[in-house]
Amino acid sequence: MNDHLILRVVGKFLIPYVMLFGLYVQFHGDFGPGGGFQAGAIFACGFVIHTLLFGSRSTEQIVSIGFLRVISALGVLVYAGVGVASLLLGGEFLNYNVLAADPITGQHIGIIVVEFGVGLTVASTITLLLMIFAERGLPS
Amino acid sequence: MMLAHLIDIFLLVFLAVISVALLRIKDLLTAVMIFGIYSLTSASLFMVLAAADVAFTEAAVGAGISIILMLATLAITGREEKIVERKFKLLPLIIVSITGATLLYGIRDLPPFGVASNPAQVHVAPRYIEQSAVETDIPNIVTSVLASYRGFDTLGEVVVIFTAGIGVALLIGRRRRLLTAKEASRHE
Amino acid sequence: MIAAAALAILVAMSLAIVRALLGPTIYDRILAINLFGTKTVMLITLIAAMAGRADYLDIALVYAMINFIGMIAVLKFFEYGSLGHAGSDGQED
């Protein structure tokens, strides 16, 4: 018996669009509800569906746990890096005004990069959490 | 605006009923599922209170992720709460009653609900509403406060998530990767 | 009109909660929860329409998505007792 056929077809169809939706939320956080956290969670949902449909081992072929840990650390570093950059450019920590000649452009750059860092960390950590939990439950 | 009140009342009653139900349910899977309703309802309530960003987060992060993690945990720990002969526990009840009474005392002097001249609405927040367009030029005030004015909080928040990742990986992360040859070849 | 619609949705949600609490089987509860979820999506779109804000519709979309994922997770839980299991149909058929 070919299990979960319907589920598989629908799930496979949805995964890319869920991820695209996540990216949309990431980049439109400035204009409407949304931002790095929500985007990260939604983007991670793409991997969640994949894990649920094909198992965590198979998801690990796509993004390994080690890779996810690197990304999750990278997100923190990106965020803090913006702060360090503004320190080095002579402002206070996380003062985006100094990132560009014009304060408003600086704020824009700062906010977009920072949100991107948030998104990286949240998406990777949530995927990581799910994969660790799911793997722990596998019959050995 | 009466409509908002109507929805508000309904949602609050839902929440109250659900929370009582959660207390009484023995089957853990049911409890988790009912908790899912609780989360989704609370997100609707946030919507009614005009907090779209919060509703978004509660739906995506709060409801979605917590529920899936809880299900994953239940898959390992089993779903039945053991039925023990419930000894009546007095102490928790006393603690909870005292806390509740204190809170009830505390809300006596709260400023009226939803009035624009409340202290919370006139002191710090107006600057965000009036100046953020000039200072950051970002239409979503929540984003500009989150990422710029209180950007340091958000950095802390990212670190919280990172810490959770580290913590879970330390606690239940796999020690060594053991991929059998079959599985490795499977993805070819 | 909108008020009547909201009331109808809320009544439907209440009935779903009643079923979720009555059970009797876990499947009934989950069914009720699913119904509750779709009604919540409708409620959110209604609120978005009331506020006249198109961007609130994103939230409704997220709800629908979470609902679906929750359902798959529950199914996975029932069928295999583990969320990470590859199932009898993995990548290959």
Place this chain on the structure above:
Amino acid sequence: MSGLGIWNYVIFIFLMMAGLYMMISSSNLIKKIIGLNVFQTSVFFMYISFGYVEGGAGPVLTEGVTLYTNPLPHVLILTAIVVGVATTAVGLALTIRIKESFGSIEEDDLHKMDPSI
């Protein structure tokens, strides 16, 4: 609305107490974590209510709107929600470890196994 407003708060307090009670009286660890979430969520309601302005639009700048709800509580609660999820994740991971090493996630059982717990 003022009467209704108070009732809002009363129900939040009720939810808080239900969550707190679940947290400290439940024997099952997962129930405790669910209680924790209920408890925290009700605190979030309280915050959001604090920032609510009757008739105010959501805090996204729009042409022709002057009355907005207070964005600050929203920002705080965004942070707090994430904190709550992080705590839940760590708590669940601990629960799994406890199940694996004790074979039970009932506090009463654990207590029977080792009175010092």
Place this chain on the structure above:
Amino acid sequence: MKHVTGLIFLAAILWWILSGYTKPLLISLGIVSVLFTAFLAHRMKVIDDESHPLHLSLALIRFWGYLLLQIVISNIKMVIIILSPKMDIDPRVLRVRVSQHGVLGNAILGNSITLTPGTVTLDIGNGEVEVHAINREAAEDIENGLFDQRIPSDNGVNS
């Protein structure tokens, strides 16, 4: 490659519907996002004939129209059942042989049966579908092959 192109096309439409902004920054971010999604989806191997049945597009659209009609009809039937004081239900489980439609066809068939009230697909595969029907009438519809003949067939592509 065909499927990736199809995905990119659909994804671009989705982005446009969601975003609706014409700022150059957002447009370029959109392009990047769509490409990134396509890359990931390709890596996940989730885009294939099953999930993006481009070759069936036209047939599918025609079928959907038909399906919509069926949904409305059977919803009305369902409403009558629910509201009648004496509920006229006589539930039964039946197994019906269906023609081979391939994986996608089966999925569509299954969902269509579920979508029309009165019947729910319990299981599908191996040329058989197990259906729970709420009364004899609904059961007979399925037995008479309500959808079976109209499913856009996917034969020869998969399974």
Place this chain on the structure above:
Amino acid sequence: MTILDILSGTLLLAGCALGVIGAIGLIRFPDFYTRMHAAGVTDTLCAGLFLGGLAIQFGMTLASAKLLLIFLFMLFTCPTSSHALAKAARHGGLKPWTKAGSDGLDAMGHEGAKSR
């Protein structure tokens, strides 16, 4: 009150009525599988009508496109999750309710596999 308003109101109310009726069915029906017919399934049309009604109110904007998107999403996912749940129940060994003293069903409620 333009014709569009009336149309949208009709759609909205029809959708909501369907939703309530579905929920009533959820309460009235005797067992899980029959409830599934009532609830899991009226949902789709209910959401469709409802979202259609709202879309008319929004007018021909991107918002309507978004509503359509939500509808499409639900069109895909609702029957899928209903089916998934039904299947889980079936595999979990939940027996369908049958009309009392019904006609020769076996233990699992099978009528016996009939070929068409």
Place this chain on the structure above:
Amino acid sequence: MLTHLPVLVVLAPLLAAPVASLMRGAFAPWVVATLVSWFSLVCSLLLLAQVGEQGVIVYNMGGWEAPWGIEYRIDFANALLLVLITGMASVVMPYARLSVRQEIGEERSPMFYAAMLLLILGLCGMTATGDAFNIFVFLEISSLATYTLLAMGKDRRALTSSFSYLVMGTIGGTFYLIGVGFLYVMTGTLNIVDLAERLPALSDSATVRTGFAFIVTGICLKLALFPLHLWLPNAYTFAPSAVTALIGATATKVAVYVLVRMIFTMFGVEFSFVEIPLSYVLVPLAVVGLLSASSVSIMQLNIKRMLAYSSVAQISYIILGIGMGTAMGLTAALLHVFNHGIMKAALFMSLGAVAYRMGGVELKDMNGLAKTMPLTFWAFVIGGLSLIGVPLTVGFVSKWHLILAALELGWWPVVVVILVGSILALIYIGRVVEAGFFKEPADNTRREAPAGLLIPLWILVIANIWLGIDTRLTVDIAEAAAAQLMAGGVVL
């Protein structure tokens, strides 16, 4: 760069933690963690000096001025605490290398050190910040790191104790959040100084009072004040040695600091001690806690557990000092925060050295320790003497000030209680010393702990004596800090 010192203290571990978590093996992350804690220590010492020169330092995060953005505000009290945290980290990190290799294993070391760094980061952030909500965020960072670290112990009971701490800690954190919310709704601000300006006008409000109650209760859960201490003994007992040393020396102390900041700076002495008679709550609890925890401590067979109960007792001393509501009492409390941190770290570290060799820290493991591990044992003895409050140790300095403060108020019974507490401490430390000197070890060979453990340990022991003899440094700073705190946030 010197103007950025307040943020550098926090930034260094923040940047190092993700980096460390990605490294391989045990050595590289250890080096990173150690260097970073030293760097932070240097920063905090510089900060302390800076505060001495120019008074309160204000640092606006993101360049937004105070009530709108988040500010870091360093005065003597936080500077002292920062020195304590980073100092303890700087000593514990070198010590951790050997014990972590034994207790955690190489594979999990990178993440373990990352968690340690996150703990330090959270504690430093809580200390340095001047924003009530920011405290909550960093509180949760440090708590999450703590839950994880506590659960890393080898004993399986580490897991349950960590879980119960998670539940208690979350209740504490959420109570704090409720309290801050109540204050926010009444004032509209989250900045501590701004709150301090606005709260006096609202002192009649039931909401503010409830907020006060919730904040104090929440923090008291975190700092393990007497009836709320139940999570602490198990948590300390089963955690890895290095973790116990670091957390035992710093975590509860930072909670004490937050309590002090809330009571004195934010609400003000007037509100806390006159309008709400906080003394009548804190002092009795402290007295009962002191006596009961010390008594329970005597009955413990596990030495680590004994020290954990003794921590509860010592926290009670600190709360006693705070409860007096006077400058003298506050000075004594702050002194004891610092001094207790040093001596508890020394004691836990010497126990860690014992555990490293003996595999356990039961009373029987201490038999004949004077012969088998003399250096470790003497370190324990000196730490114990300090705990009792023998002259020429740091413990004496703070207890002496506490007694002076009590005498100033004419609280004779409290003085008696303090002395009784010391006697009880003498008894429980005495049991260990007796076992070490007079009991025969199971195995008579000499097996001193390795130098990697001994050197950090003895640095602390020497600090115990040095700061006990040369009291100028700590006492002066504590007095200055107390004066600043008593003046409230408004004057700053």
